[in-house]
Structures are given as structure tokens and as C-alpha cells.
Amino acid sequence: MTGILLATGVITALLTGCVAVETFGPLVKATVGQVWPKPQHQVVYDGYLVVRPSAFHFQVKRKTCDILEDALSRYSQVVRDVASDGVTSTGAGSLKARWRKDKLFAGYLDSLTVDLIVDCEDYPYLNMDEHYELRINSPDLENSALLTSQTIWGILRGLETFIHLLYLEDGGKALANALVVLSQTAEDGEIEVRISFRVNSTAITDYPRFSHRGLLLDTSRHYLPLSVLKLSLDAMAINKMNVLHWHIVDDQSFPYQSETFPELSEKGAYNPVKYIYTHDDIRNITEYARLRGIRVVPEFDTPGHTLSWGPAVPNLLTPCYHDGEPDGTFGPIDPSVPENYIFLRNLFSEVVALFPDKYLHLGGDEVSFDCWVSNPNITAFMKNNNLSDYDKLEEYYVQKVVDISTQLGASAVVWQEVFDNGVKLENDTVVHVWTGNQQTELAAVASFIRRECICVTSKGYPALLSACWYLDHLQSGGDWTKFYECEPTDFDGTADQKRLVLGGEACMWAEVVDESNVLTRVWPRASATAEILWSEVSASTETEVAQRLEEHYCRMKKRGIPSQPPNGPGFCP
Numbered sequence: 073m074t075g076i077l078l079a080t081g082v083i084t085a086l087l088t089g090c091v092a093v094e095t096f097g098p099l100v101k102a103t104v105g106q107v108w109p110k111p112q113h114q115v116v117y118d119g120y121l122v123v124r125p126s127a128f129h130f131q132v133k134r135k136t137c138d139i140l141e142d143a144l145s146r147y148s149q150v151v152r153d154v155a156s157d158g159v160t161s162t163g164a165g166s167l168k169a170r171w172r173k174d175k176l177f178a179g180y181l182d183s184l185t186v187d188l189i190v191d192c193e194d195y196p197y198l199n200m201d202e203h204y205e206l207r208i209n210s211p212d213l214e215n216s217a218l219l220t221s222q223t224i225w226g227i228l229r230g231l232e233t234f235i236h237l238l239y240l241e242d243g244g245k246a247l248a249n250a251l252v253v254l255s256q257t258a259e260d261g262e263i264e265v266r267i268s269f270r271v272n273s274t275a276i277t278d279y280p281r282f283s284h285r286g287l288l289l290d291t292s293r294h295y296l297p298l299s300v301l302k303l304s305l306d307a308m309a310i311n312k313m314n315v316l317h318w319h320i321v322d323d324q325s326f327p328y329q330s331e332t333f334p335e336l337s338e339k340g341a342y343n344p345v346k347y348i349y350t351h352d353d354i355r356n357i358t359e360y361a362r363l364r365g366i367r368v369v370p371e372f373d374t375p376g377h378t379l380s381w382g383p384a385v386p387n388l389l390t391p392c393y394h395d396g397e398p399d400g401t402f403g404p405i406d407p408s409v410p411e412n413y414i415f416l417r418n419l420f421s422e423v424v425a426l427f428p429d430k431y432l433h434l435g436g437d438e439v440s441f442d443c444w445v446s447n448p449n450i451t452a453f454m455k456n457n458n459l460s461d462y463d464k465l466e467e468y469y470v471q472k473v474v475d476i477s478t479q480l481g482a483s484a485v486v487w488q489e490v491f492d493n494g495v496k497l498e499n500d501t502v503v504h505v506w507t508g509n510q511q512t513e514l515a516a517v518a519s520f521i522r523r524e525c526i527c528v529t530s531k532g533y534p535a536l537l538s539a540c541w542y543l544d545h546l547q548s549g550g551d552w553t554k555f556y557e558c559e560p561t562d563f564d565g566t567a568d569q570k571r572l573v574l575g576g577e578a579c580m581w582a583e584v585v586d587e588s589n590v591l592t593r594v595w596p597r598a599s600a601t602a603e604i605l606w607s608e609v610s611a612s613t614e615t616e617v618a619q620r621l622e623e624h625y626c627r628m629k630k631r632g633i634p635s636q637p638p639n640g641p642g643f644c645p
Contacts, residue, residue, distance in 0.1 A: 098642035137192030282575030286315030292322035373435025403443020
């Protein structure tokens with residue numbers, strides 16, 4: 073849903089403080105019953121149905137499995153929870169069903185039939201089918217609703233869409249006003265308030281534009297409790313994102329508790345008891361994600377970003393020299409030590425067995441050569457192996473690590489520097505673009521332009537984009553508008569090359585976020601990335617997106633996701 077038509081620029085000006093305007097009431101009027109991300113195809117018909125939470129239920133038509141049963145239980149609870157949210161009063165009385173006199177009232181919707189056509193798959197994967205169709209009181213389906221998909225993944229996305237379509241009359245204002253009247257006029261006692269939703273008659277055919285729609289969370293710079301990771305996964309499901317990129321370790325700490333090398337977290341975690349992720353913790357998170365159709369891709373970034381590894385593994389890191397002598401500091405992993413590759417093979421073997429996803433992110437970014445340059449042993453190693461420069465030394469190391477992952481049966485994801493430095497990669501290695509000119513980089517990756525032989529093959533490498541979606545780059549006010557300026561296929565390439573862009577990720581690096589603020593920093597800003605990667609390119613106005621995002625922000629808050637206001641002054645009913 074990229075290419076927003078910036079018709080007036082008013083929203084952007086107000087959010088960035090460029091225009092001083094005072095208004096009465098909310099700055100942006102929220103929509104009601106609008107789906108996020110915007111569906112590929114939606115037809116809205118005249119009329120609406122009323123959904124009574126106490127009577128509503130899901131009905132399975134054909135296939136079922138543990139993922140579907142868990143989802144139906146979860147979404148049934150969502151309907152009940154949202155219906156009861158904020159409804160407290162005393163007195164006695166009742167609310168009248170005012171819709172009964174409304175000519176657009178078409179009846180009651182007491183069930184949604186869920187038709188899963190093919191047996192469930194066990195675990196989500198790249199390029200899984202997430203297509204679904206949802207019809208509610210459409211011309212061929214009077215006073216009923218049907219959700220259909222070939223796959224469990226499509227059913228999950230369609231169930232989420234159904235919840236988005238539910239709305240309270242007048243955005244809940246009528247309910248709130250009625251409660252005030254009742255509480256002021258009724259005798260002592262309790263009011264029994266029965267809330268009902270409306271859902272417009274509609275038909276939706278929907279599917280994602282990109283297969284990889286991810287969020288990177290960094291748990292090294294600040295440890296994130298399992299509860300926060302689970303809330304993040306809940307928010308991702310609400311936004312139809314399907315990959316948690318778990319940047320689990322880095323220079324600052326090593327919270328991953330390895331059973332093969334327990335000393336890594338014992339010596340590298342901030343606290344080896346409190347701030348660690350055990351194997352059971354990781355299984356807990358990957359299962360929680362699986363039930364929501366979300367993959368979990370771990371990242372163990374090397375050879376740089378590994379200072380927290382050093383205390384546990386002798387000779388792993390390169391000693392830095394000054395004036396010909398070690399100065400007590402250390403740099404990247406030492407590529408000249410054969411034992412280091414044995415260690416990495418054993419560690420990655422454990423990781424690949426623990427995480428069910430096919431992909432392992434190997435990092436490879438921001439490798440400083442200064443320490444390698446200062447070390448005489450590295451210089452001698454390069455001479456003995458005919459490595460002419462430090463790019464070649466990095467290539468030597470990364471090639472071995474990529475080969476290890478391939479031998480272990482994992483497909484690699486690498487940051488773009490690995491590609492830029494000419495490392496020979498397997499055809500399915502995914503190159504993750506995060507810096508520089510994204511158009512130039514994506515064109516190079518997709519067309520397989522290599523530094524040594526300016527040759528363009530018929531097939532390049534798959535790519536992910538994150539360069540324009542760094543959530544830690546926070547601007548004043550709601551800065552989500554800038555994320556819509558980024559289009560993953562906006563580079564000079566053929567249609568086949570553009571199809572190699574698998575999608576992208578919003579990245580939340582954790583230098584200045586922890587469990588107290590990470591969720592509000594991410595949401596609903598990452599919702600913009602989610603929509604770009606799901607919805608079709610269109611000429612929607614910035615105002616229209618702002619209104620839908622205002623509703624979506626309130627929707628996430630009501631479902632327990634801490635979120636920051638996206639647009640300015642306002643309220644959630």
C-alpha cells in the first residue's frame with residue numbers, strides 16, 4: 073500500500089511541528105471497521121449485521137488442527153474482551169437495540185463458518201500461501217459469513233481481518249453516553265450491559281504482496297522478557313507480519329544459554345541467571361509464534377559484534393596491537409585460528425536444531441579491520457594464504473561460515489556487506505539490505521552484479537529491505553509517514569529481478585529501549601511497514617491512511633498492545 077498521494081501534506085506538517093494549528097477535538101478522525109493492512113480487494117455492500125458476543129461462535133466446516141483450534145479459542149476471547157473493555161457502571165437499566173429500526177440493519181451474525189480446504193501444515197515458511205476469502209452478508213451469502221482458504225496460514229490472516237471489521241456503533245460513543253445516563257438515573261444496583269458489534273456487508277479477497285514481512289528485535293543491548301516478546305508476536309499477528317528476526321546476541325551481552333557451551337551466557341550475559349534465554353524459553357517463543365503463523369529467524373552475527381563471546385572462548389577474538397604489542401583490547405573473531413571454525417560449527421549445529429526455521433541469519437555487517445590490521449599474526453596468515461587485502465580476509469572467514477550453515481542444512485541470511493565484499497554464496501542465500509542507496513544495492517543484489525566481473529546473470533540473489541525502516545531512528549511526533557516513501561521494488565531492474573525481493577523488515581535496535589518502552593516505540597510505527605509489505609501499491613491519500621492508522625492504534629491498545637498515538641491529539645473510545 074505504498075505510494076501515498078501527498079495531496080496536502082497537512083498531516084506531515086502537523087506531526088513534524090512545521091505548522092502551528094489548534095483544533096477542537098481529535099486531530100485525525102478515526103475510521104470504523106477498516107482493515108489493516110488494507111486488503112487487496114474489498115467490496116462493501118449496503119447494510120450491516122449485528123454481532124452479539126454472547127451468542128457469537130466460530131463453526132469449522134472441513135479441516136481442523138491444533139493451530140486452528142488455538143486460533144478459534146484465541147479470537148473468541150478477543151471478541152469477548154474487546155466487548156467488555158472499559159464497560160463499568162452501577163445502577164439498573166438497559167440499552168435499547170436502536171439498530172432494529174435502522175433500514176440498513178440486515179440481521180444478526182451469530183457465527184462465522186471457517187472452511188480450511190487442505191490439511192494444516194506444521195510450521196510457517198518462506199513463500200507460504202496466505203491467501204484467503206471472507207464474505208459477510210454478500211449477495212450469495214445472506215445473513216451469514218464464510219472464511220475460506222487453502223491453508224491454515226490464510227485462515228489465520230482471515231480471522232484477524234474479521235476481528236478488524238467489527239466496530240461499535242458510533243465508535244462506542246452511543247454506548248458511553250447511554251452508560252452515563254443509566255448511571256445518573258438508575259436506582260442502586262448493577263447494570264447488565266450487553267454490547268453488540270456491527271459488521272458491514274462485505275466481500276474480501278486478500279493476500280500479501282511480499283512473502284517476508286518481518287520485525288527485528290534486539291535482545292542483546294537490552295534484555296527483553298518473554299512476556300514482551302509474546303506481546304510483540306501478538307502485535308505482529310494483528311498487523312499480519314510473519315517473521316520475527318531475533319537478534320539475540322551482540323557485543324554487549326550473550327543471553328542465549330547454549331547447552332553445548334554454557335560458559336557463553338555464564339560469562340557473556342548481563343546476568344547469567346536472570347537475563348538469559350534457555351532452550352525451553354526459545355521453544356516457548358517459537359511455539360507461540362507458530363500458532364500465529366510467524367517464523368522465528370535467529371541471528372548470530374559474526375565476525376564482528378562478538379565481544380560478549382570472547383570471555384568464554386579462548387583465542388576466539390583477535391587481540392589488538394599497539395606499537396607492536398597487545399594492548400589488551402580485542403576485535404572481530406580471529407579468522408586465522410582453525411579451532412574457531414570448529415567452535416562455530418558446534419554452536420550453529422545446536423542453534424539449527426533448536427530453531428525450526430530453515431533460515432539462519434549470519435550477520436556479517438560492520439566489521440572493523442583496524443584490529444586485524446594491527447595484528448602481526450593476521451598479517452602472516454594473509455601472506456601465507458595469498459589474501460591481498462582485508463576484504464579478502466573477511467571473505468575467507470564468511471565463506472567458511474556460510475559453508476558451515478549450508479552443511480548443517482540451513483539457508484543463510486547475510487547483511488549486505490557480505491555480498492558487497494564478493495563472498496561466493498549459495499543461490500538461496502538472502503542478502504539483507506540495510507544501509508546506503510537502497511535502489512543501487514537492491515539492483516546489484518537482484519541482478520548479481522559482482523565487483524570482480526561486472527557480469528549480470530539471469531538470476532541473482534533473493535533480497536530483503538530494511539534500510540528505510542529503522543525504528544530506532546525516531547523523529548518528533550508520528551513519523552510513520554516517512555516509511556511510506558520506501559518502495560521495495562523501486563530500483564532499475566527487470567520484472568524477474570524485482571521478484572527476487574522477498575520483502576523486508578522493520579528494525580528495532582535496542583540501545584535506548586527495553587521492556588518499559590520497546591512496544592510503544594515499535595507500534596504503530598511498524599504498522600506502516602506491515603502495510604507496505606502486504607497491500608498493493610495505490611494512490612491512497614495521507615489523510616486516509618492517517619484515519620485508518622488512528623483506528624488501528626486504538627484497536628491494538630484495546631487488545632493489550634502498548635502503542636503510541638500516531639497522529640497527534642485524540643482519544644480511543
